Every structure is written in C-alpha cells, then in structure tokens.
Amino acid sequence: MGLYMLFLAAGIVLGMADKIPSMLLTRSSGFQSWSLIIILFAMGVEIGSSSEITGSFYSIGMHSVAFAVAAIIGSIATVRLFRPLIKRGGEDTP
C-alpha cells in the first residue's frame, strides 16, 4: 500500500514541478493504456486460475450488481441533500 502511494505521490510532485520531459509526456496516455492492458490481463489470469472465483461467478455477479445500484442510489441521494449548498453560475441550472 505504501509503495502505491509513493509512486502516485512521486508522479504528482514531478507533474506539478514540470520535471517530466515532454518526449515522455506525449506518451503518457499510451504508457497508461498499455500498463492497464497488461495488468488487467494478469488479473484475468488470476481470476481464471482461481477455482474459488470460477466456482462462484453467479454470486459474485449478483453482489456486484447490488453494490453498483447501492453506490448510485447513495450518490444521487447525498448530492441531492447537498444541492442547496452548492453555488453555481446558473447557466443551465434546472
């Protein structure tokens, strides 16, 4: 966990300080896409080789949908509560 934070923080500091060569910056999106594809493939391998996961796909799917619906309802309800406190320009406020 500490290492994850360290790499994130290092990126933020170097990004804010403009210390990354522009040659690398132009490839940032590609670096992120390819590293994501590689780690998600590796995660897929872990999922596929785990009998615990492959044996309980149905319950995992049901739990996932329940979490997604709960997160969305919770978000809408909380922001609805906060809405009177949010100041904005009013260009497209319904």
Add this chain to the structure above:
Amino acid sequence: MSWAILLSVALGIAAGLLVIPEPLAQYSGTLIDIGLWFLLFWVGVDIGRSRDSFAKLRQYGWSVLLIPLGIAIGSIGGTVAVGSLMGYSIGEAGAVGAGFGWYSLSGVIISELHSIKLGTVAFISNVVRELIAFVIIPVVAVKIGHIEAITPGGSTSMDTTLPVISRCTGPETAVLAFLNGVLLTAVVPVLVPLLLGLPF
C-alpha cells in the same frame, strides 16, 4: 479503450482457465504490482499537471467540492449498507464503493491488497456502475436535476460518461462533471487502500 480493457480481462481469464499452468499463474501478482507502480506514477503525473482544472475550481468556488464529497459519501455509504447485508466488512464494502466507477484501477488494487475475489467483485461492480450510468443519466437530468446527473458515473464523469452528461445538461454542468471526475480519480488510489486497511 473500454473494449480493450474488457477484452484483456476476458483473454486473461481464458488463459488462466485453459492455457497457463497454475505455478506460472502465481507470478501474475508480481506483474500486477510492477504494472500498478508504473500506472500510478503516470496517473500522478496527469493529476499534478491538471493545474487548469484546479484554477477552474477556484473560479467556481469551493462549494462545488460538495459534489465529489457527496458522491464519495453516498457511494461508500451505499455499498457499506448493502455489503453488511451480504456479509462483507465495512472496509471491504467501502473499498468496492470507493472505486467510484474506475473499475480497472480499483479492481486491480483490491485484488493485490485484499483478495482476487473481492477484486473481481469491485471490477464487475464498477463496470456495471458505468453501464447503468449511461442509461440513467438522461433520466436523472430530467427528473431530479442537472447536478445529480453527474453522480451516477462517479469518476467517469471526466471521460466516458462526460458526453452523455454534457448532452443531457449543459456546458456549465459539463465543466463541473469534468472537475468532479478529476477529483474523484485523484482520491481512488488513496481511499481504496485506506478503507481496506480498516480493522472492521
């Protein structure tokens, strides 16, 4: 990109099931760790270089921070409430909610820091969140309000769901949606490990 992501997970699952022997599959954790360090570094660089977004935030005023704050509280609160009914601890359910729709990163972090099972739940849950968001954003915009239409997509309001939000609301809400996505994206890599570290 979304299709490439889903395809790489599907190919990985097929390879894990059919091709890659179990002793070799054990090394995938190391590959994920190294890939995550690299990815988080570049995510950090993007956040650090988002000075325009933060300047825009000052222009709108700090009350707009209540949008990502409300999404964070609502997402985590919602998943903790439902998770407790399904036997998850507060930290586990909260970490799933704290992905805020960023399925790729939250799924992988949870797989590495907790278990591949919870990581899979987080991944699928956040994919489903994005899919539901595409469907309900237009309805929420009309029936509830423009600000609330930002919320279903969570952190994806800065990229994949932004065009839908923009079309269903207007330019001002689109700017707020983008800022919201930037802020939520910045807190996912911090919040997910913190919640997983909770002892309850």
